[in-house]
Amino acid sequence: MLSINQNKCDLCGKCIETCPFGAMDIIEGRVVINEACKMCRICLKTCPGKAIVATDGIREKANINNWKGILVFAEQLEGQIHPVTLELIGKSKELASKMNHPVTCIFIGHKIKEKAEGLLEYGLDKVFVYDHKEFEYYRGDIYTNAFEHCITRSKPSIVLVGATSVGRSLAPRVATRFRTGLTADCTTLDVKENSDLIQIRPAFGGNIMAQIVTEHSRPQFATVRYKVMEKAQKEINLPVSILSEMQDKLEFCSLPKNKMKSSIEVLNVIPKEKELSISEAEVIVAGGRGIRDKKDLAMLEELAQLLGGQTAVTRPLVEAGWAPYTKQIGLSGRTVRPRLIITCGISGAVQFTSCMNSAQCIIAINKNKNAPIFKTAHYGIVGDLYEIVPLLCGMIRKGRIMDAV
């Protein structure tokens, strides 16, 4: 909590001016902080008289030395391992090598032994396998029980979960069971020497990144979106003969009967029509608020087709009903990591850029020279998309004809 040393405060009002949340006021000759305070601590830095002080949390500190290793949630859907799992393993191995910690996986499903063996090829220290008919489909309550069982016996310092439909539903439940911290959608992860996980994510709904730590509690939970981290490489190719030696790295776990009773009954699973997801696209042409009308998206569609890619949009366009949610790049949509992305009329809020800035080549077209997107882009084109995009399409088409002749 923040408190104000009224003796030092000279009512200069700087804090009121800079507070982004309007949480400070002068009432009856005193600066007061109200409930809108988000503890961003900006006022601490701006107060010339250093009159504002933060009283830090006095949570009971977990003995962090009792917690060791990084546990990755290996997600499967209908027996297929979600590729985000490999990205989490890749990051975990990098972090673990800095602290000399083991990397392990928890794997929940039905008839998954073979897939579990496959995970060992990535050089894991252990895979905890919860293989049971009841685990065939994701059910939050009993998956949480399995996760709890695994954490209680292996005491990991860090738990990483993919920010997928399953992960984002499961992780908060498990983290809450352990009364510990969870940071969603981390874009950068690192560790301190004392095993504190440095978690960086966009914050406060603004164009700001925040560095977040869970310093007093263990384990430290973080979710990471698909396509943000680099994939792990296979370290061993498993011939059947070595596999038997590695069997001790697979630990088959089971839960008591009462922990296997779910209040959720899966009646049916309807596969979605396999549409080409923007997460998988190599080339993306993305439109934002600079697009004036729904029909103008056709222009971007044409450019995307000429480049062999797909179109995507930002949140305002989805909210306007111009494009489906599946086409949305951003924190409330998808993350993409294409070879090339051309953003058209996108100003570049951090909720958007944090979900596309690992693209290999970013070209931004925007009329406003000061748009934040130009800080993210490799190539910034300060111009009118309504002029440039049609001209470019024409040029590409013409180029093709020339090549053909």
Added chain:
Amino acid sequence: MKILVCIKQVPGTNKVEVDEQTGALKRDGVDSKLNPYDLYAIETALRIREKTGGSVTALTMGPLQAEAVIREAYMMGVDEGFLISDKKFAGADVLATSYTLFMGIKTIGEFDIVVCGKQTTDGDTGQVGPALAEYLGIPHISWVKGIKEVDHNGVVVEQDMTESSMIVRMQWPCLITVDKDIIQPRLPSYRKKLATKNKVVNILTLKDFVDQNANNYGLLGSATKVESIFPPQANKDQIILEGSGEQLTKQLYAILEKERALR
């Protein structure tokens, strides 16, 4: 049937930026609105009430101005509203927020179903719903995009799993977080606005809770801590081009050629 809907007031714009020179935040208006996803949560709660009877209670947490979102819920037809507001709750992370909501619910009473929006547009985490369900000790389903059946025993919902949809049944009591487009939310009605003008918004503070230990709320009760904030990193090697449309297009074409984007 007792139905609870959890809602939140969020900033009207997301144009909060860091001044790179001073490190101070620049804000562009502090107007606020009801989290857009919560409109769908309110609508879902009202539709459940239409089927089963009973009442819908709205719950929010925030500064006193957040009363506005309860008023908005009243205009849509919600029966009763509570605002949890106390300076001691400021700076709460997911763990402390969900605990505070849990304590608020314990004060208000028992519910058969809790409905939340799938996430907020300011925090964007989507974690408070499931965390609240854990505190309440009830099952939850996230990303609900359709309610198939509702009766006095429970609910059948369609859950969006990205690659597929899952149809699942849950018994009461339970919690769901609903996706946009689950159902078109009704507009706040002017008649209801007039009729509910004097309707009370109940305020809950720490004094009303069973657990009155301030260390369990707000910043003190939070497990995560923001160490620093900074503007997003700028890309170092970049080329910014300005000129006429035609020039720019030619340059862009050359870039695409160089990046081997032209097939």
